[in-house]
Amino acid sequence: MTPVPPLARRNPVAKLGAALLFALPLIATVDPLTPALALAVELTVIPFSGVRPSLLARRAWPLLIAAAGVLISMLLFAADRGGDLLATAGPFDVTTGVLSGAAGLTLRIFAVALPGILVLATTDPTDLADALVQNARLPERFAIGALAAFRLLPLLGQEWQTLSLARRARGLAPGPRLFLTTAFALLVGALRRGVRLAVAMDARGFDAGTPRTHARLQRFTTADGALLIAAVLLSAGILTTTALLGLFRPITG
Incomplete structure (x- = not known):
């Protein structure tokens, strides 16, 4: 090892x-x-x-x-x-x-x-x-939400590339217009994913307020x-x- x-x-x-x-x-x-x-x-x-x-x-x-x-x-x-x-x-x-x-x-x-x-x-x-x-005794809701957001960060780069290629395939030339439309589409997609993720986390009891156990103890x-x-x-x-x-x-x- x-x-x-x-x-x-x-x-x-x-x-x-x-x-x-x-x-x-x-x-x-x-x-x-x-x-x-x-x-x-x-x-x-x-x-x-x-x-x-x-x-x-x-x-x-x-x-x-x-x-x-x-x-x-x-x-x-x-x-x-x-x-x-x-x-x-x-x-x-x-x-x-x-x-x-x-x-x-x-x-x-x-x-x-x-x-x-x-x-x-x-x-x-x-x-x-x-x-x-x-x-650090931070609220569990904040820490778990930050973890979920951190896990989703690599997807933003992949989605940016996918959206850019899709717009190039539709004939949109490189330039400010391509950048702005891609950025807006990425923002909308990120907001939608964030809403779905928040609903899913609440449905699984992440906001129940009851004490939670930890699989990994951090000393x-x-x-x-x-x-x-x-x-x-x-x-x-x-x-x-x-x-x-x-x-x-x-x-x-």
């Missing part, structure tokens, strides 16, 4: 909490050093999660599009264009200040999103729902608590390092 990596063995609530505790403080500053240090820590942790690089690349490629959009927006519309002038493109001046702000936001996208990707890639959705109820161990503490200490250490180097730039400043 293949051994389970250390991080993959942790309680789903502990992994989710550690991701939030580590990533959210990074939003407090806009300097590029803080997310760069966070990314270095996250890349170091990846081997202990057991997530293959190919799977990570498939899950993280949308971040490249988001980062490219942020980079272009900052280069074109940044209000603060202080620092040394590096290049001029028409009415736009590319300065060291613009590049620093763009780098900070771009790196922050990856630093904040990567922990969540690792958590989802190493957590079974059913275990996550059970842990939210047993360990919160000392190692899970240590993971949360480590996430807090690492995040605080990164922010402290940035402040000591004089590069801390609060987002409210």
Whole structure:
């Protein structure tokens, strides 16, 4: 039997909490050093999660599009264009200040999103729902509904492809009209499926209000608590390092 990596063995609530505790403080500053240090820590942790690089690349490629959009927006519309002038493109001046702000936001996208990707890639959705109820004490109706929605997410991609091919077969050329009609049809289909799923869950007693048993017991161990503490200490250490180097730039400043 293949051994389970250390991080993959942790309680789903502990992994989710550690991701939030580590990533959210990074939003407090806009300097590029803080997310760069966070990314270095996250890349170091990846081997202990057991997530293959190919799977990570498939899950993280949308971040490249988001980062490219942020980079272009900052280069074109940044209000603060202080620092040394590096290049001029028409009415736009590319300065060291613009590049620093763009780098900070771009790196922050990856630093904040990567922990969540690792958590989802190493957590079974059913275990996550059970842990939210047993360990985080969330309402069962919310946890089970979230589980059902999570299970249906892969269907949206398949339906998008099916709807697009059907409209292409009817002669609708690629363009804004194809995108809008496909998106509207996908939204309508998702709402209908959600209504049917809610009725089916209520018919099976998910809203009965009676105590429910759990087939999978989720235990919160000392190692899970240590993971949360480590996430807090690492995040605080990164922010402290940035402040000591004089590069801390609060987002409210």
